[in-house]
Amino acid sequence: MALASTEKVILGSIAFSIFWVLAVFPSVPFLPVGRTAGSLLGAMLMVIFRVITPDQAYAAIDLPILGLLFGTMVVSVYLEKADMFKHLGKQHNLPPHPFLLALASSANIGSSATPIGNPQNLVIAVQSKISFGSFIVGILPAMVIGILVNALILLCMYWKLLSIQKDKEDAASEGVDEEDMSSHRFSPATMSHCTSPNLQEWNSRFEPMDIQSPPATMNGDANHVESLRNRLTSNENEIRQVLSSAPASARNSTASKETLHDGASQKKHETVPSKEVVSVNGLNDVFPGTYSEGKETPASRYKTILWKSRVYLVTIGMLISLLMGLNMSWTAITAALALVVLDFKDARPCLEKVSYSLLIFFCGMFITVNGFNRTGIPSTLWDWMEPHAKVNHASGIAVLAVVILVLSNVASNVPTVLLLGGQVAVSAAAISAAEEKKSWLILAWVSTVAGNLSLLGSAANLIVCEQARRAPDLSYTLSFWNHLKFGVPSTIIVTAIGLTQIR
Template structure:
């Protein structure tokens, strides 16, 4: 595709740069409108500058991707309500054998959960669990936060629903869920293992320091808090032992007081007192019977509520498993996710608004603006011209070509972000590989998915998962920790290059 007119090239480039700046740095001082508004602004400028028409802008919005993204977000909300991520968090500390075992568990659980519930969701939910475990074992948080974010990115590469760029690739390439998983799973498994080993080697000395004294202090403190809660001064008097001196003295004082009172009152008063005492005893008997009758009924109600909750959770898990099976059977991914989401709303049997309010509609709107902006930038002819220059060196049937293609994807994913990179390069990379064979076309799509996803580990700004972990850790109440850009970069550059290279040899 040749370059458009100079005016369209300049105006389209301006609109794309504005979109890129606001997407990568959403709090820029000169226009602090945020990432979503920046995406819409870029798309609107493409139409206003007449780089594309309004009809072309609407046509650029891919409803299949938006439907799939919406459905998976709703399913993730219900899984969170069903305590799925709470159980995953408990697995992190269950029968732990030390810091090195913990960091391996973080890598494994983060990768698996991200493959099926998206990397962003896993990072949002698991960050606080990781911080609590690090504090409980008196360990530095940053190796575990790096393990969570990097493994989430690597694990999400294995499935079409693991991250947004894979959603785009799955829809555009029409590769089935099963073939996608089969093609990248070996690379994902080896990538998670290598990433965990790299973390262990890099932080071996730091993870070998165990401060047992502080762990004991934390346990003693927790026990003291528990005891003070259970045995408050207001309730201690009701549990005085019968044979204690204080209890005997109380009984003596009460008996002396009763004798003096009896001697000092008339017989009529004494009789009325006896009657009133008899009526009180009868009332106490009735109230005790009522309590004995109500306690079993309350227990039955609690048992019924508990079983209803277990049944509902089981339904949520079964629907999720059914969705994954349907995806493996190559049913339409978008409608499968939406159907699973609607099934969970119906089974919940209550107003779905609270659950739907947790869906990130700003992300859906961001995608709409991004689709329009990228389509407008494509119309300028700049991406095609640059690709024409790189195409002879990026042939998929040569090792050198795969290496150069991977470097291009890696650099663009960190400069432009991974989803726009997939939208800009996807069709061109596939067309180049299709000229060789159909198998190479499929491999090209999978290489694009693998490299654009793992590229997110290169720097703190490389993927949304990294930013989510950083922000969640910083804002966690009483557990706040700031993951710096340079501490991430020191780990991210070598890990990304090694994991990417190893994965490329295993993609089928």
């Protein structure tokens, strides 16, 4: 594709640059509108500058990808509701940065192994006519090694950070345990049972008042103290009788409340309500039926297990359908609607957790990137690099990888595949049929791993970043530069090692 008119090239480059700046720096001082508004602004400028028509802008929106994203986000909401992620993850007060990078980068690398792993692979599988099995055999070794190398890079870069945080956590936990022990040691609520030394201690508090010859003005107080002492002794005997008749496990958790009336000898004992008892082990034997409130009944437990099983089965069915080659978008949407029906509740709370701002961002990005492609700049770049990008030479593979890597991060990986796929295949087919197949696999591998280079390189990066920012218990923003520090070395090393494994 030749370059468009000078006016379209300049205006299209300006619109794309504005989109790129606002996507990379969502809080720039001159226009702090954020990524989503930035993508819509870039799309609007493409239409206003007449780089593309309104109809072309609407046609540029990839509805299957949006449907796939929406469906998978709804499914993930129900998986979270079914405690799947609670069982898979453990909280250790560790920094979220390396774990978010691990999640996004591993998702990108892992998606390269199958034709349905990501949208660009699906395009390649349709255009190249490569079978499902041949695709897996060709890229699976590179994917496995890439995952291991990526994990090793993460450990090397963030080992010190994780170790320091872990030491702080251990120190904090030790301090909390010691403090808890101290507080429990002197807390009346944690006393296991009332023994005679405790009662003797209470009695000793009144010893100063036990005077041989009390003054006349203190006769009333002395009589009152003597009455209290007699009552405490009587209480001690009654408590011993209760403890001797109760099971051993209940002795450590019984307590009594007494109401003393001046001048009265009658005492009334009341059991402490269940919410005030620290340990209730064995109390049902002594006080049957008292502590059954608040416990999950077998029926409710069975109902919860049944509902969670349905969520997991629907998710597994969705994955099997995708592996069978069914339409990715409608498969994900069908699974999402199945979960909504099976939940049998108002779906609004779950649907509100879907990141609609991310879907709008993709709409604007599709239009903006399509307009930039229509300027002819990406195709002109390939025409200049094509003679040096022959796949039958190591140097040609390196050049091709660099071109795909750059374009995937500038124009997105799916448009890069749509733009370069046919041209790369034609160039490789002139050598041999085997080289043509290899060129498609190289395009799939590099365009997918290229998503790890920057925060804007793939949908997985943006989804992880957005979900981490929206999480109420995390609210962490993965910045563009923090991602780039890890993304550049990881992408270069993983891509290079993987290229040696492509067959």
